[in-house]
Amino acid sequence: MRTARWRAALRTPLGATAAAGSLALLVLAVAGPVLWGSAAEETDVASMNQPPSGDHLFGTDDLGRDVLARVLVATRTSLGLALGATAIGIALGLILGTLPVVLGQRLGRMVVALVNFLVAFPALLLALFFAVIFGLDARGAMLAIGMAIAPSFARLVQTLSASVAGRDYVSAARIAGVGRFRLIRRHVLPNIAEPLVVNATMGAGGALLAFAGLSFLGLGVQPPTYDWGRLLGEGLGRIYVNPAAALAPGVAVVVAGLVFALLGETCAAVLGVRTGRGPVAGRARHAEQPESGKEAAGTGGDTVLHVDNLTVAFPAERGTSRAVDGVTLGVRAGEAVGIVGESGSGKSLTALSAAGLAPASATVSADRLDVAGVPVLASSEAQLRDRLGTSVAMVFQDPTSSLNPSMRVGRQLGEIAQTHDGTSRAEGLRRAVERLTWVHIPDPQMRAGQFPHEFSGGMRQRAMIGMGLMGRPQLMIADEPTTALDVTVQREILRLLRDVQHDSGAAILLISHDIAVVSQICDRVLVMYAGRIVEELPVDRLDGGAVHPYTRALLASVPDMSTPQDVPLATIAGRPPEPSERSPGCAFAPRCAFADDLCRSTDPVLEVVGPQQRAACWHPQRAESVSGGTAGEMPGGTAGQSPEQTPARVTTGDDQ
Amino acid sequence: MAGASLYGQADVPDAPDVPGAPAGGGLPYGLDRLSNPWTRFLTRRLARLLVSVFVVVTATFLMIHLIPGDPVRAALGLTAPADLVESRRESLGLNEPLITQYVSYLGGLFTGDLGTSMISGTPVSEIIADRLPQTALLGSLAFLTAVAIAVPLGLAMALLTRDGRRRGVELGFTSTAAVMSAIPEFLLGVALVAVFAVSLGWFPVAGMSGASSFVLPVLALALGPAMALARILRVEALRVLGEDYVRTARAKRLPRRLVYRRHVFPNALTSMLTIGGLVLGAMLIGTVLVENVFAWPGLGMTIVESILQKDYPLVQGVVLVYGTSVLFLNLAVDVVLGIADPRSTIRES
């Protein structure tokens, strides 16, 4: 299998280039001195310092020797010395790196401190230092460069062996009488070999460059021996006469350095080691307003959010997959509406699209998508800023990552007033302090001057809500606002949201995976499943009035007063279908106890089933109380019967 | 909880909401309260710096004693008369016990006495004072140039290639940057000389004479690090673009340039700083090679000359200067990082 991976790597452009390059270098190093050795030594007084010609492709040096031949012959010396220095570096690095394991804690810590100290210095400075001590010749330079690159290997070995063995394990084995060296040989080294190989390959490239540098300065290889660095130094002195004599060894160094780098990348790719050098895929989530919006007429009366047939699609392997599929909903002024669903139901995407913040890769379309009377899809980002201003406020799931870590909280709030109301910075800050007071942040003046990391999680979420209150919100969209918080803090935040709704008159759209959370502050609940709304009903009808089997299953999984403590909570077996694998018929059918052929062949549509209540189900369930009694109706109705079971309450709601 | 009013609940302290200790992080708001972590941070850093400087001083002192054989004999050559070697040893104090030499070396440092050059007889401190300004000038110009290239380039590339746009531009940039940053500065210097000084004759080949003589050495020193930094910065900026707080900034409906300027760029630059410090240190030592390519009259020339001439007091002095500059540079980067990233000082203490 390992061989297969190497073979596969050879077929990639990277691997193929690396292999071809290494092979060429190897052949040159072995055959170079044999083939061109005499040509490289042959002096010719008649043709000294000649520019490139047919006889001498890169001209001649000051003794009339062929530059090209000398560069080719120097391959062996240059590579040999670089590899020798690398070997010394690795050996020393291994010793320094494993010493902390071998020595006791006290001495070990001193070794770690020494390595940390040495790593802070650039390798070239260390190399110069050691070159002075070891003497100015090839052997001295090799030792010097080996010593200079040893600290970074030592650091690597220390980090790796610490992560592999773990201190407890090492000390346990030590107490058990396992010899320290045996411990390193048997347990530590085999586990760190692969990353070490990768780094050694890349390190050899670095050693090659460093050696060229030292020889170039005259501190490395001494005449009559020569390597690429020496040739470069000699060539530079005559650069007016023959620039090629300086460029040829330079090119050789660069090419050889690149071959080592590519080889290292290839090893890393095959061995699955992260080098930290490869380009990190830039998966930015910067959203762009999709162009596909249909023009919608603008007035909503007292409706602050009007969504008609919203579809959000992503590019998939075959065509597109619809994460939100024909959602229609409305939120009236001052109303609190909840959307409930499992992870992947499309609830968060619905909310983000309503605010014009869908991810860039999403295609959003709707017959109508109006927020505060503004057609979101037909407006550009700039138009949304002018028309919508601060009328939609967002509260996100994770307040820690949703606040800018490098900006003071007061400033993050204040910039809203500055941007949208044109206030001064001081006035913005004053308003920010006031809003922080509104959301019960103690000592708001001081807090406004702090950074988010100085806040507790609950306080950060309060600040987010305060941020929403900076303008005049008509709609506050809260996407799982309590999921990342402590249970106690959760309740405070929900209470705060409801109070905000009462006091500011803003409507609230609360997204949650937890039907209990939604029922605490909402007037109306929308239940989403697989990108669609499956039931819509007033909160007070939840207890006993829900008719969709999915809604009833969600309710049955909520513990309440009447749930006997010793009976396991009901869970819903199976999981929601991926957008791409949806089959015709009701999406819930595979998990539904009431599914029949009609359900499996034809999609139910949202129909009125009662006063202010709609459901998409062929067999709406009525009558008997939900709580407690229905658990047995679900297939695998109690926890633990099927390995496939997903407790509906436990899913977290990152829908993107 | 039903019916609890917005303001009725304010005086109920919710325990999990109050952080354990008031932590500080910045200066302008309430200096008195917040100066604490800063003082602690700076004290620790200065203490560490002192220890490091002491180690560097000791290492440079020992350097001359670690050389196998007699350094004076090596410097003067095998043919030098024995009494000359002996008197030179005497004047360098090499015949004293090691500890005495060490104490007088330390004592000399405090009075600015770094010894005397064995070749020219000039005080080492004088030579350094004469050479250091040119190196400092070259290094700082190169650093500024590298930043001036890297920051706009890296950020522009991030914006151009965000969300996987312009794959061609991305590939072109990343591969160019990778190759450019892999070419060592002295090779780049030689190539620049060959093209722009020898072939085109636009700039002088070597030496320090007027503004035009700065162009090639500065570019040789700056281009590689600039490309390396630009590449890192692009990746960092793309990462930041995907952060939740950028989504928050967009939800605030800030103009796009404000989103970039306030929320994306500062965070991307901060996360680049740590690696930037390493690049900077390498650049400082890169002057040694570049100065020797361009015959630049700075410390880099001096150190190589003195090593070749085995003028050990001078070698010691220059190594000491380079070593301590690296230490101070690292400290400066840490302080800048502490100012730029409010979380770092806290993490430290």
Ligand code: SF4
């Ligand atoms: S339509 Fe059929 S399968 Fe779907 S929820 Fe209703 S009863 Fe179950």
